[in-house]
Amino acid sequence: MPGTELFGAEERKEVNDVMETGMLFRYGHDAQRNGHWKAKDFEAEVRKITGAKFAHAMSSGSTAIATALAASGIGAGDEVIVTPFTFIASVEAVLFIGAIPVFAEIDETLCLSAEGIEKAITPKTTGVCLVHMCGGNAEMDSIMAVIKKHNLILVEDAGQAFASSYKGTYTGLFGKAGSYSFDFFKIATAGEGGVLVTNDEETYKKADVYSDHGHNHVGEKRGMENHPFLGFNYRISELHAAVAVAQTRKVPGIKEKNRKNKKFMQDILSKNSKISFSKLGDESGDSATFLNILLPDTETAQRAVDEMNAAGVVGFDYWFKNMYHFINQWDHLKNLSTVSKLPAELFERSQDYNKLNLPKTQAVIGRLISFGVKYKWTESDMKTLADKISACVDKAVKPVNA
Ligand SMILES: *Cc1c(COP(=O)(O)O)cnc(C)c1O
Numbered sequence: 001m002p003g004t005e006l007f008g009a010e011e012r013k014e015v016n017d018v019m020e021t022g023m024l025f026r027y028g029h030d031a032q033r034n035g036h037w038k039a040k041d042f043e044a045e046v047r048k049i050t051g052a053k054f055a056h057a058m059s060s061g062s063t064a065i066a067t068a069l070a071a072s073g074i075g076a077g078d079e080v081i082v083t084p085f086t087f088i089a090s091v092e093a094v095l096f097i098g099a100i101p102v103f104a105e106i107d108e109t110l111c112l113s114a115e116g117i118e119k120a121i122t123p124k125t126t127g128v129c130l131v132h133m134c135g136g137n138a139e140m141d142s143i144m145a146v147i148k149k150h151n152l153i154l155v156e157d158a159g160q161a162f163a164s165s166y167k168g169t170y171t172g173l174f175g176k177a178g179s180y181s182f183d184f185f186k187i188a189t190a191g192e193g194g195v196l197v198t199n200d201e202e203t204y205k206k207a208d209v210y211s212d213h214g215h216n217h218v219g220e221k222r223g224m225e226n227h228p229f230l231g232f233n234y235r236i237s238e239l240h241a242a243v244a245v246a247q248t249r250k251v252p253g254i255k256e257k258n259r260k261n262k263k264f265m266q267d268i269l270s271k272n273s274k275i276s277f278s279k280l281g282d283e284s285g286d287s288a289t290f291l292n293i294l295l296p297d298t299e300t301a302q303r304a305v306d307e308m309n310a311a312g313v314v315g316f317d318y319w320f321k322n323m324y325h326f327i328n329q330w331d332h333l334k335n336l337s338t339v340s341k342l343p344a345e346l347f348e349r350s351q352d353y354n355k356l357n358l359p360k361t362q363a364v365i366g367r368l369i370s371f372g373v374k375y376k377w378t379e380s381d382m383k384t385l386a387d388k389i390s391a392c393v394d395k396a397v398k399p400v401n402a
Contacts, residue, residue, distance in 0.1 A: 002254040002289065002375040003188040003247045010249070014038065014242035024238050026057075027212075028222055038241035043195070045248040046180070049163055050170035052197035054204035057241055058211050061159040061181020063234035064194035066093040068155045068177035069129065071196075071206035074099055076343045078126035079350065081152075083112045084327035084361050085319065086131040089181075090157040091333060094129055098343035101129075102351055103327065105360045108279040110292065110368070111138035114146045116360070122350050127153035132161035132171045134370055135187070135258075135289030137281040140166045140174055147175070159194075162187055163251050165285035172197045177207065182244050187258075187289050188251050190244035193236050211235060258288035258373045261382060265291050265371075268386035274300070274397050275390070278368065291371040295393060298366030303396035305369065313388050316371045326365055327356065 017036045023029055026039035043055040058064045074080060076098030082091050084103045094101045102125065105116030110133040117128055128147065132138055147154045154175025158164070161171040162180040172178025177200070180186075182193035196207050209216055211234035214227035236244075269275045278292035295301040298320065305318045319325045327333070334353040336345055377385075 005375045006250050010246035011243050014246045018238045018242045038238045039236055042241045042244045046195050053199040056196045056207050057236045058194045058234045059236050060192055061194035062089040064179035064196045065157045066097055067207050067211050068179050068196050070097050071203045072153050072155050072176040074127045077347050079124040081117055081120045081128045083131050085365055090129050090131050095342055095344050100344045103356055105358055109138055110278050114142035118146050129155050131157040135287040137164050137166040137171055139281040163255050164287040166282040177203050188247035190240040193240045193244050255287050257375050261377050262288040262291050262373050264382050265386050272390045274393050291373055293369050294367045300396050301367050304393050307392035307395045316369055318369055320365045
């Protein structure tokens with residue numbers, strides 16, 4: 001959690017600007033705000049890092065991905081190809097805008113593969129919700145070829161991949177719209193917050209309206225603004241945006257340090273022949289928030305997890321057993337357990353979520369153990385940790401029967 005590791009005077013200063021005026025609302029009230037526009041400043045910082053033409057700050061990464069889908073024209077009854085390995089928000093977003101998730105296979109990038117997407121296409125497929133997992137980036141050239149060939153709408157959930165890029169283009173900017181999360185666990189945090197990015201002005205305008213009850217934000221009087229579309233309240237507050245401004249300014253430095261620390265760890269770990277690493281679409285664009293090790297098979301990985309727990313190693317995730325990030329534990333999704341009926345329940349679905357067959361995904365996630373890269377790791381911290389990991393992996397590898 002590098003952002004939270006660096007919480008300090010800069011965040012307090014930005015928050016104090018808001019506290020001194022009491023202007024917690026992001027729109028209007030020009031006379032009272034003493035020139036402070038934290039949501040706008042936050043958006044400008046995000047545009048500066050990513051090169052996005054448009055950035056719209058919102059209440060969370062979840063509301064940003066839902067808005068990205070809706071503003072891209074995806075809605076009730078549309079099939080959207082999704083990944084079985086993600087924070088479940090991406091799948092919930094598809095369901096809650098009325099669309100139907102269809103699961104496809106990932107590869108060793110930990111993201112949907114072009115092949116996986118193509119195999120999951122049906123006549124009802126409208127779009128793809130691509131998630132760039134663990135701070136990395138998907139194999140975009142081959143994915144974009146499939147998107148174009150089948151004329152699909154691409155929306156990217158880059159909730160975990162702010163500041164990650166592929167061949168010079170930042171995640172979130174390959175399709176119609178993309179989203180970043182600034183919750184407590186990401187590279188930078190607002191406390192709670194998210195940002196939608198797009199290079200398409202029309203999509204940006206729709207998102208702006210949709211995320212604020214249809215207000216088009218033209219003119220001086222809020223009550224007299226036009227309401228071109230229905231929307232809802234997905235606004236960010238100035239307090240959250242203030243924290244995010246200070247945090248976002250730290251991201252280039254965080255990324256540089258993350259990348260150094262990750263490389264230091266990988267250089268040690270790669271001496272162990274049983275340890276390999278997840279792939280990246282573009283290694284040079286990695287935001288390096290996670291060090292993702294792949295072991296030879298699921299059984300070895302599970303034994304390595306047991307060994308690491310016994311040895312007191314902390315700061316890792318074994319997603320295969322994690323309640324929120326992998327489909328094997330999503331019983332509520334498989335059974336569509338909801339507090340009230342969703343549109344997806346009214347449409348014919350081309351997949352039975354209880355009978356999904358995703359062998360490639362199962363094999364990759366079974367082998368995967370991810371460590372959160374820490375900004376404040378010292379070289380001696382890293383050496384100790386890497387040596388421990390390596391020793392645990394050695395113990396977990398079954399001795400070859402003579
Ligand atoms: C964190 C995350 C989200 C949700 O973001 P919130 O800000 O917590 O709503 C969505 N998608 C992915 C991939 C995430 O990791």
